[in-house]
Amino acid sequence: MERCERKTLTMGNIAVAEGAIQAGCRAYFGYPITPQNEIPEYLSRRLPEVGGIFLQAESELASINMVLGASAAGTRVMTSSSGPGISLMQEGISFLAGSQLPAVIVNVMRCGPGLGGIKPTQADYFQATRGGGHGDYRTLVLAPNNVQEMFDFTVRAFELADKYRNPVLILADAILGQMKEPATLVPEYPPLDFDKTDWILNGAHQRPARNLRSMYLEDDDQEDLNYVLQRKYERMEQDEPLAEERWTEDAGLLVVAFGTSARVARAAVTQARNEGIRAGVFRPITLYPYPRAALRALGERIKRMLVVEMNCGQMLEDVLAIVPPDVEVRFHGRPGGGVPTPDEILEKIKES
Amino acid sequence: METKVFARPKSLTDVTTHYCPGCGHGVVHRLVAEAIDHFGLRDNTVGVASAGCSVMMYKYFDVDTLEAAHGRALATATGIKRTHPDLTVFTYQGDGDLASIGLAETIHAANRGEKITAIFVNNAVYGMTGGQMAPTTLPGQKTSTTPAGRTKAREGSPLRMAEMLSQLDGVAFCQRVAVYDPDQIYEAREAIFRAFETQLEGLGFAFVEVLSACPTNMRMKPIDGQHWVEESMCKFYPLGTFKDDDA
Numbered sequence: 001m002e003r004c005e006r007k008t009l010t011m012g013n014i015a016v017a018e019g020a021i022q023a024g025c026r027a028y029f030g031y032p033i034t035p036q037n038e039i040p041e042y043l044s045r046r047l048p049e050v051g052g053i054f055l056q057a058e059s060e061l062a063s064i065n066m067v068l069g070a071s072a073a074g075t076r077v078m079t080s081s082s083g084p085g086i087s088l089m090q091e092g093i094s095f096l097a098g099s100q101l102p103a104v105i106v107n108v109m110r111c112g113p114g115l116g117g118i119k120p121t122q123a124d125y126f127q128a129t130r131g132g133g134h135g136d137y138r139t140l141v142l143a144p145n146n147v148q149e150m151f152d153f154t155v156r157a158f159e160l161a162d163k164y165r166n167p168v169l170i171l172a173d174a175i176l177g178q179m180k181e182p183a184t185l186v187p188e189y190p191p192l193d194f195d196k197t198d199w200i201l202n203g204a205h206q207r208p209a210r211n212l213r214s215m216y217l218e219d220d221d222q223e224d225l226n227y228v229l230q231r232k233y234e235r236m237e238q239d240e241p242l243a244e245e246r247w248t249e250d251a252g253l254l255v256v257a258f259g260t261s262a263r264v265a266r267a268a269v270t271q272a273r274n275e276g277i278r279a280g281v282f283r284p285i286t287l288y289p290y291p292r293a294a295l296r297a298l299g300e301r302i303k304r305m306l307v308v309e310m311n312c313g314q315m316l317e318d319v320l321a322i323v324p325p326d327v328e329v330r331f332h333g334r335p336g337g338g339v340p341t342p343d344e345i346l347e348k349i350k351e352s
Numbered sequence: 353m354e355t356k357v358f359a360r361p362k363s364l365t366d367v368t369t370h371y372c373p374g375c376g377h378g379v380v381h382r383l384v385a386e387a388i389d390h391f392g393l394r395d396n397t398v399g400v401a402s403a404g405c406s407v408m409m410y411k412y413f414d415v416d417t418l419e420a421a422h423g424r425a426l427a428t429a430t431g432i433k434r435t436h437p438d439l440t441v442f443t444y445q446g447d448g449d450l451a452s453i454g455l456a457e458t459i460h461a462a463n464r465g466e467k468i469t470a471i472f473v474n475n476a477v478y479g480m481t482g483g484q485m486a487p488t489t490l491p492g493q494k495t496s497t498t499p500a501g502r503t504k505a506r507e508g509s510p511l512r513m514a515e516m517l518s519q520l521d522g523v524a525f526c527q528r529v530a531v532y533d534p535d536q537i538y539e540a541r542e543a544i545f546r547a548f549e550t551q552l553e554g555l556g557f558a559f560v561e562v563l564s565a566c567p568t569n570m571r572m573k574p575i576d577g578q579h580w581v582e583e584s585m586c587k588f589y590p591l592g593t594f595k596d597d598d599a
């Protein structure tokens with residue numbers, strides 16, 4: 001359904017921040033880092049307006065653990081960062097996953113390794129989709145590719161976090177964070193609420209005391225927890241994979257790309273179509289759970305694929321593991337700091 | 353007629369703790385529970401546990417508890433208290449947790465004047481991991497990672513947390529106590545009560561450093577552990593009230 005609300009010219013980072021407000025996020029803890037500073041700056045003004053809490057923490061380590069505390073007490077809570085900051089948060093993300101606590105973490109990726117630069121990249125795909133920290137856990141990962149999706153996916157992220165009691169990552173990059181596009185800053189439907197009264201820590205009033213933890217020392221308890229987590233991830237893999245397909249019906253070649261790369265890929269494929277080349281685009285929207293079934297089905301009939309990423313081949317590994325062995329998979333990547341141009345991709349399409 | 357003169361605080365569960373004989377943790381648990389009972393906070397409290405021997409305090413406190421990552425208890429507690437100012441929030445942390453890996457979180461929570469009660473059990477070693485050097489290990493003290501004794505030249509001098517934190521504007525109450533004998537335990541009880549009262553009055557950060565024995569890792573008999581706290585620790589870490597905004 002098309003939304004008829006007024007569109008306003010909005011920066012991607014602002015769309016994320018307003019999306020959080022609209023989703024009922026009432027606490028933000030974070031530490032400044034480019035290219036996502038507009039998120040905390042906007043929320044430092046906006047959260048108090050809606051009775052929420054904004055606090056600039058002393059580090060990302062502190063931020064994510066403040067997030068954990070607020071989440072345990074039942075508040076919809078978010079943090080955002082980039083590269084080095086997201087690395088520091090991995091300890092806390094692992095604790096959130098192990099303690100089964102919801103939270104939304106926005107990574108406006110900057111290139112690394114190390115301090116890296118502030119240019120766009122997709123180099124944190126592995127970190128985001130493999131859990132990122134220690135332990136056998138997963139985070140849901142949403143990959144927007146325009147400003148409207150920065151807003152919509154943030155709203156969705158809060159729903160998913162509460163639904164599964166699990167951390168959810170928004171994986172964006174400097175282009176998506178910094179660019180402005182017309183967007184509707186009103187959710188498509190009233191954001192879903194989930195009853196948390198049976199697990200939050202809000203004082204043991206007229207009920208037995210509760211505990212939230214990730215360490216289980218006795219007997220098989222730790223293994224049992226891990227099975228509980230795995231069953232949860234199976235439910236996610238069953239119900240949540242999401243992808244966008246364009247021109248796949250008659251495609252002889254499929255370009256597979258997410259986020260900013262998918263935008264560029266779409267431009268390249270549009271040009272290819274104008275030139276009579278029957279190419280299509282597959283864009284995973286959830287990077288975990290990966291839309292495996294949809295891609296595998298396409299691989300049954302499209303035997304040439306071109307994976308395009310702003311890294312040196314991270315999602316490529318997933319594609320290779322998913323598609324039937326007779327699919328010829330090629331790769332075009334630009335490592336951290338480089339953005340592929342439509343012409344570049346068009347050339348690869350022609351070679352593929 | 354029989355009268356009951358000693359009972360288990362309501363905020364403690366009826367289970368035997370895993371703490372070693374002569375360990376201060378059990379005593380400090382009891383004092384915290386007495387404070388929670390005294391102010392009628394059992395239904396309204398969230399305790400934040402740290403990584404250390406007290407990580408399983410959820411078994412012993414009959415209040416809501418959350419397990420924080422090693423060193424992050426005060427950040428985690430900040431998240432709870434900021435979003436739920438009506439809850440009473442306390443952290444329970446060892447010296448490795450609060451003064452080493454979590455030093456930044458400690459100083460910033462204190463400096464922001466978070467309305468949290470921090471219970472800091474200083475036993476001069478890393479108890480849980482087997483008696484390695486702590487930031488509070490005394491000069492000359494032998495531990496499993498300072499086999500010849502801690503030296504100023506190599507490891508630096510121990511951190512005096514109560515003195516340090518009392519310098520910060522956000523700290524409303526700051527006292528160092530010990531639990532090596534009944535008189536000291538009584539003093540400690542008073543301090544812990546004041547630390548909860550400070551939070552209830554909304555005055556700011558409340559900090560109690562409790563000098564406590566870890567006889568197991570000191571390779572001492574339980575009673576000798578108490579003597580060591582009295583004779584060695586108290587010399588380096590003077591007991592006393594460093595700050596009380598309400599006094």
Ligand SMILES: Cc1ncc(C[n+]2csc(CCOP(=O)(O)OP(=O)(O)O)c2C)c(N)n1
Pocket residue numbers: 403404405406422445446447448449450473475477478479480481486
């Ligand atoms: C990041 C991290 N590093 C190391 C550890 C291992 N560890 C657990 S408790 C602890 C030290 C505990 O010492 P202290 O805080 O003094 O508490 P105590 O056991 O003495 O009461 C360490 C190093 C950990 N859990 N997490």
Ligand code: SF4
Pocket residue numbers: 370371372373374375376377405475479480565566567568569
């Ligand atoms: S090891 Fe030390 S701190 Fe830990 S329970 Fe035993 S005496 Fe207490």
Ligand SMILES: [Mg+2]
Pocket residue numbers: 446447448473474475476477478479486
């Ligand atoms: Mg210790």
